Amino acid sequence: MRVFVTGASGWIGSAVTDELLAAGHEVIGLARSDTSAAALEGKGARVLRGDLDDLDSIRRGARDADAVIHLANKHDWSDLAGTAAAERAAVQTIGEALTGTGRPFLLASAMAGLAQGRPATEDDASPFHGLDSPRGGSENLALEFVERGVHSVILRFPPTVHGTRDHGFIAVLAAVARQKGVSGYPGDGANRWAAVHVRDAARMVALGLEKAPAGARLHAVAEEGIPTRVIAEAIGRAFDLPVASIAPGDVPDHYGWIGPFFAMDMAATGTATQKLLGWTPTGPSLIDDLDAGAYATGD
Secondary structure (H helix, E strand, C coil): CEEEEECCCCHHHHHHHHHHHHCCCEEEEEECCHHHHHHHHHHCCEEEECCCCCHHHHHHHHHCCCEEEECCCCCCCCCHHHHHHHHHHHHHHHHHHHCCCCCEEEEEEECCCCCCCCCECCCCCCCCCCCCCHHHHHHHHHHHHHHHCCEEEEEEECCEEECCCCCCHHHHHHHHHHHHCCEEEECCCCCEEEEEEHHHHHHHHHHHHHHCCCCCEEECCCEEEEEHHHHHHHHHHHHCCCEEEECHHHHHHHHHHHHHHHCCCECECCHHHHHHHCCCCCCCCHHHHHHCCCCCCCC
């Protein structure tokens, strides 16, 4: 299968590209820089130059492919409105390019805000609609294209997709801990984060491409919920730092932009996804990664 992947050189995208190539698929990766292009070509993938603002390139990549996996996101925390607008425009462009083809369109999404007081499940519909919503309401927008002959599948990733060289939320929390001289957790640290190792997440994406029905919501979850206090304790061990509670009112000042996310309860299950795809996570846990030094270099 010829698969067009946005974000193909990113943290999750690089692992997904490896999985797809190993499974015998042809990968065309969207690359905005010479470095990204070289990395993709070094793996044996083809390159389409462009970025999320280059809708012509995105349209061309989608039209010429047998399937599309959209993993790219600007993640510009200083311009959330611009990030949401770019995401929605890209999803709209891909959906229109695939309309009436029945081709798979797999879209990366998140788990924040799906459920309150319990782990989110694959049955939980996203409450976000429209441009003014997080990620521009892209999950529901992609699912609207099912009725227009697109095989849309949602890929929901937990707040931490971890592993060596991860530069996501855990790396940011580790950097805050080093800067502040203390590994903090919000309040009593009882709120939980779901987690998955990057290799397991990539394998789920590849299986989702092959097996998931149109309209499916897949959860790349290996660990249902790790208390943030446990995460902070592991970061403290990794950097030989004291561990302390951060009062809820002090969370924004202490953590900066990541504070509201670390204070959220983002537990989730992946039981239905594992059963549907025959997917069993086998990678190390988040705490195992932290204890093994996956984040110790600060890279």
